[in-house]
Amino acid sequence: MRGRPAAHPFANGRPVRQNAAVPQHRHPEGARSGTPETTELLKLRAQQPDLTSAIDLQLELLGLERRIRSRLTLPTLAFEPERLAALLEAGRPLLRFEDLSINWSDFRFVFRTVADLMRRYEALEEEEHSRTEALCREADRLEPIVVQWYATATEPASADPPADLAGLEPVVQLAMRPFLSRAAEALAAIDFSAWGRGCCPVCAGEPEFAVITPAAERLLLCSRCTSRWRFDPIACPYCGNEERDRITSFASRDGLYRIYACDECRRYLKAYDARHAARPVMLAVDTIATLPLDAAAMQRGYRA
Ligand SMILES: [Zn+2]
Numbered sequence: 132m133r134g135r136p137a138a139h140p141f142a143n144g145r146p147v148r149q150n151a152a153v154p155q156h157r158h159p160e161g162a163r164s165g166t167p168e169t170t171e172l173l174k175l176r177a178q179q180p181d182l183t184s185a186i187d188l189q190l191e192l193l194g195l196e197r198r199i200r201s202r203l204t205l206p207t208l209a210f211e212p213e214r215l216a217a218l219l220e221a222g223r224p225l226l227r228f229e230d231l232s233i234n235w236s237d238f239r240f241v242f243r244t245v246a247d248l249m250r251r252y253e254a255l256e257e258e259e260h261s262r263t264e265a266l267c268r269e270a271d272r273l274e275p276i277v278v279q280w281y282a283t284a285t286e287p288a289s290a291d292p293p294a295d296l297a298g299l300e301p302v303v304q305l306a307m308r309p310f311l312s313r314a315a316e317a318l319a320a321i322d323f324s325a326w327g328r329g330c331c332p333v334c335a336g337e338p339e340f341a342v343i344t345p346a347a348e349r350l351l352l353c354s355r356c357t358s359r360w361r362f363d364p365i366a367c368p369y370c371g372n373e374e375r376d377r378i379t380s381f382a383s384r385d386g387l388y389r390i391y392a393c394d395e396c397r398r399y400l401k402a403y404d405a406r407h408a409a410r411p412v413m414l415a416v417d418t419i420a421t422l423p424l425d426a427a428a429m430q431r432g433y434r435a
């Protein structure tokens with residue numbers, strides 16, 4: 132299949148880093164305000180000190196996202212229900228890049244800050260970090276790369292991944308998240324039931340996570356815009372494989388999480404099992420809490 136694995140800075144194939152080099156005196160930006168996500172992350176940090184570095188980076192990213200989102204206005208989107216229904220029916224994602232009306236100086240600020248944070252927590256190599264700095268210095272280079280990055284999901288047949296972007300996808304993905312998730316909110320009330328694809332109905336991004344609802348349905352969560360949509364409870368969203376005996380599924384020891392690993396395309400998807408849970412799924416928390424499951428899946432030869 133075409134396209135690259137969902138870029139996630141914490142699931143990059145490297146072992147979960149111990150918190151050796153993280154300055155202990157720092158209090159991550161996001162930790163100050165007690166949103167449900169930060170509260171859960173701090174709880175998780177106390178329970179699993181091995182995840183401290185990943186959790187502190189996540190707290191910083193949440194703080195950044197909150198600051199930038201407060202500055203963003205909801206994009207004005209064309210909401211004609213007939214047009215949206217026709218797009219969903221045809222398997223075409225709803226959000227065009229131009230709908231986002233991005234303020235590029237805001238974006239450049241977020242991109243640079245995400246890259247600096249990832250470097251500080253060693254989720255980005257020095258060489259890659261230098262390339263992000265070069266991109267920020269040349270104002271006219273960053274914009275077309277981001278437009279192209281968006282098109283690799285929405286127009287996979289015609290868009291090639293931008294060469295300048297190789298290795299920097301996680302930075303673009305995290306920097307775009309506040310802009311995309313804000314726009315996705317404007318579309319969240321739409322009924323996606325006509326959508327049968329494994330990618331996101333809003334932006335065509337790949338799923339990064341899933342949740343099993345109390346009704347035993349499976350919702351997928353977008354790696355780009357964080358939208359949710361219902362998908363077959365077993366089939367692989369990456370390659371469409373529906374053969375149950377070609378999908379390996381296993382649960383975490385506490386039963387809260389589950390992995391679906393596809394024996395066709397060798398990719399895996401993590402899920403939160405809300406049937407046995409005290410709180411709803413939280414993408415920012417559950418992707419970190421399941422880092423040990425990533426390691427287990429990768430050991431079995433699967434990839435994110
Ligand atoms: Zn999306």
Ligand SMILES: [Zn+2]
Pocket residue numbers: 367368369370371372393394395396397398
């Ligand atoms: Zn597959």
